[in-house]
Amino acid sequence: MLDISDLHVEVDGIEKLHDINLHIGQGETHILMGPNGSGKSTLLKAVMGFGGYKITSGSIVFKGKEIIGMPIHERAHLGIGMMFQHPPTISGLKLGKLLAATSHLGSDAIEALAQSVNMEKFLTRDTNVGFSGGEIKRSEVLQLKVQQPDFLMLDEPESGVDLENMNLMGKEIAGLLEKDVHIVNRRKSGLIITHTGYILDYLEADQGHVLIDGRIRCHGNPREILRAVKDKGYGECLRCQQM
Amino acid sequence: MPTDVGDIEQISEKDRERLALTGLEVGMQNRCGSFFQIDQDVIQTTCGAEGVEMLPIKAALEKYDWVKDYYWNAVSKDKDKYTQYLAKQENPQGLVVIAREGVKVEMPLQACLFLRDEPVQHVHNIFIAQEGSEINIISGCASSWQKEHGAHIGVTEIYVGKGAKVTSTMIHNWNPGISVFPRSATVVEEDGTFLSNYVCMQPVRQINMYPTARLIGKNAVARFSSIVVATPGSTLDLGSRTILAAENTSTELVTRAITTGGTIISRGHILGEKDNTRGHIECKGLILKDGIIHAIPEIEGTLTGTELSHEAAVGKIARNEIEYLMARGLSEEEATATIIRGFLDVKISGLPAVLQTQIDAAIDKAESGF
Numbered sequence: 275m276l277d278i279s280d281l282h283v284e285v286d287g288i289e290k291l292h293d294i295n296l297h298i299g300q301g302e303t304h305i306l307m308g309p310n311g312s313g314k315s316t317l318l319k320a321v322m323g324f325g326g327y328k329i330t331s332g333s334i335v336f337k338g339k340e341i342i343g344m345p346i347h348e349r350a351h352l353g354i355g356m357m358f359q360h361p362p363t364i365s366g367l368k369l370g371k372l373l374a375a376t377s378h379l380g381s382d383a384i385e386a387l388a389q390s391v392n393m394e395k396f397l398t399r400d401t402n403v404g405f406s407g408g409e410i411k412r413s414e415v416l417q418l419k420v421q422q423p424d425f426l427m428l429d430e431p432e433s434g435v436d437l438e439n440m441n442l443m444g445k446e447i448a449g450l451l452e453k454d455v456h457i458v459n460r461r462k463s464g465l466i467i468t469h470t471g472y473i474l475d476y477l478e479a480d481q482g483h484v485l486i487d488g489r490i491r492c493h494g495n496p497r498e499i500l501r502a503v504k505d506k507g508y509g510e511c512l513r514c515q516q517m
Numbered sequence: 518m519p520t521d522v523g524d525i526e527q528i529s530e531k532d533r534e535r536l537a538l539t540g541l542e543v544g545m546q547n548r549c550g551s552f553f554q555i556d557q558d559v560i561q562t563t564c565g566a567e568g569v570e571m572l573p574i575k576a577a578l579e580k581y582d583w584v585k586d587y588y589w590n591a592v593s594k595d596k597d598k599y600t601q602y603l604a605k606q607e608n609p610q611g612l613v614v615i616a617r618e619g620v621k622v623e624m625p626l627q628a629c630l631f632l633r634d635e636p637v638q639h640v641h642n643i644f645i646a647q648e649g650s651e652i653n654i655i656s657g658c659a660s661s662w663q664k665e666h667g668a669h670i671g672v673t674e675i676y677v678g679k680g681a682k683v684t685s686t687m688i689h690n691w692n693p694g695i696s697v698f699p700r701s702a703t704v705v706e707e708d709g710t711f712l713s714n715y716v717c718m719q720p721v722r723q724i725n726m727y728p729t730a731r732l733i734g735k736n737a738v739a740r741f742s743s744i745v746v747a748t749p750g751s752t753l754d755l756g757s758r759t760i761l762a763a764e765n766t767s768t769e770l771v772t773r774a775i776t777t778g779g780t781i782i783s784r785g786h787i788l789g790e791k792d793n794t795r796g797h798i799e800c801k802g803l804i805l806k807d808g809i810i811h812a813i814p815e816i817e818g819t820l821t822g823t824e825l826s827h828e829a830a831v832g833k834i835a836r837n838e839i840e841y842l843m844a845r846g847l848s849e850e851e852a853t854a855t856i857i858r859g860f861l862d863v864k865i866s867g868l869p870a871v872l873q874t875q876i877d878a879a880i881d882k883a884e885s886g887f
Contacts, residue, residue, distance in 0.1 A: 368862070
């Protein structure tokens with residue numbers, strides 16, 4: 275579904291990602307770990323196509339199409355969706371209006387989806403304005419449920435979320451990734467940035483990657499990587515010469 | 518019930534469309550009274566609401582001796598050259614609305630002031646809401662589509678009695694060569710509420726106004742909301758002022774300003790001079806194309822018991838907001854329009870749905886031009 279090859283990305287004239295190679299097949303979920311500032315969010319934003327993330331070389335092929343140079347909304351139409359870690363607040367734009375503007379769903383369908391993530395009272399509130407950590411995540415999940423992307427990029431879905439919300443979030447994300455569908459028929463793929471690995475309590479991931487200083491240092495079983503990082507920290511990854 | 522707007526036949530189809538955008542309902546489905554003045558001719562005054570009277574100003578001054586106490590009272594004749602010009606007129610025109618004690622009418626009255634053939638239109642309006650009454654007035658001011666130059670000078674004096682509530686919504690639809698000088702003032706008595714809404718999103722040469730509300734009775738409230746767009750060549754010098762002249766009074770002045778190349782000066786002034794008074798000024802400006810938005814909020818307190826604040830922000834649409842919506846599938850243009858629509862969405866509590874619909878229609882019409 276997604277093939278990233280030899281990707282180099284610059285932000286403000288400084289190269290932040292070096293020679294990234296990543297292949298995510300249909301139905302697969304991958305976990306991306308790494309210390310703060312290692313470039314994880316940069317990778318997601320470069321794939322989404324945000325301004326300020328300049329691709330100096332390499333390629334990003336999604337569903338067989340090169341998407342470098344494609345406007346953000348065309349990538350969204352192609353099936354890429356993103357859960358933002360720090361979404362902007364949009365003063366005056368009601369969440370319900372945003373959902374109506376970005377979909378063909380009627381108000382009843384939107385209301386029902388909002389209820390499924392306890393967000394029905396927020397439809398008449400300005401988007402993300404004054405939302406708590408958990409509310410922001412639920413708002414993001416709601417937007418993705420409306421959008422139904424084939425490939426989900428989730429930027430730290432656990433951060434700022436209490437236990438009760440984490441339970442809801444975990445189940446909803448598993449649903450978005452069609453974890454309830456048999457692996458043979460599963461169409462949805464995902465790339466999840468996580469520091470804690472809590473999300474793995476709710477869904478199985480197929481592969482894990484560790485990104486340090488803009489380079490992928492390790493590919494492997496996500497639970498083993500998580501355990502290794504918990505036990506020995508990222509310093510061990512730097513010393514590891516496996517790759 | 519009132520009849521249709523009289524002599525509407527003499528107005529061209531194109532002008533009727535322009536007037537409709539200022540809130541004029543020819544069929545009067547959602548209006549309980551109507552006043553229509555073309556240049557200096559009053560062609561219609563009709564009111565079907567019991568306990569509410571609409572009269573041309575001359576008729577009102579002749580019919581009720583006491584109306585003269587309200588004439589040039591809230592606004593001083595000598596305020597400036599425009600009020601002096603109006604005071605000199607031997608044949609004043611304009612509308613007087615009188616809402617009798619305790620009468621509450623939710624359906625709006627409409628006042629339409631249409632500049633068509635004369636170089637200058639002048640009007641003097643007086644709205645009197647007696648104790649416990651409630652009225653909504655929608656004033657639509659427009660010029661004919663073929664009118665190249667001209668001026669509109671208007672004085673409006675509003676008196677909100679004890680426990681009364683007046684909602685005044687003014688929608689302007691002028692031409693690039695028209696200059697407009699409204700001079701308005703409102704006096705609000707104890708427990709009274711005054712809501713003023715102003716919308717101007719079409720080209721005009723200049724508009725200059727600074728309406729003032731004086732809250733003279735305890736617990737009185739005033740709220741001014743303005744939604745304005747300055748197109749290239751337009752200069753909008755707008756402000757609103759509230760004087761908190763009694764205990765427990767409060768006010769809010771809210772402005773959303775957009776320039777697509779014109780100039781907006783957004784003034785605001787709150788004077789807190791009594792205990793337990795509160796006031797807030799909020800001005801948000803979007804510069805879509807190079808132009809000027811100059812916010813000048815002033816808050817002035819004279820004793821410890823007043824709490825006044827202001828916030829003003831001027832800038833362009835944040836890139837990350839546009840990209841956020843693009844990531845949900847909107848094109849850059851769609852994302853921008855959606856954000857602008859939200860920016861202008863100033864829902865005013867207590868505003869009747871029909872007035873909100875009118876404001877939304879004016880926004881929708883202007884938006885297609887962004």
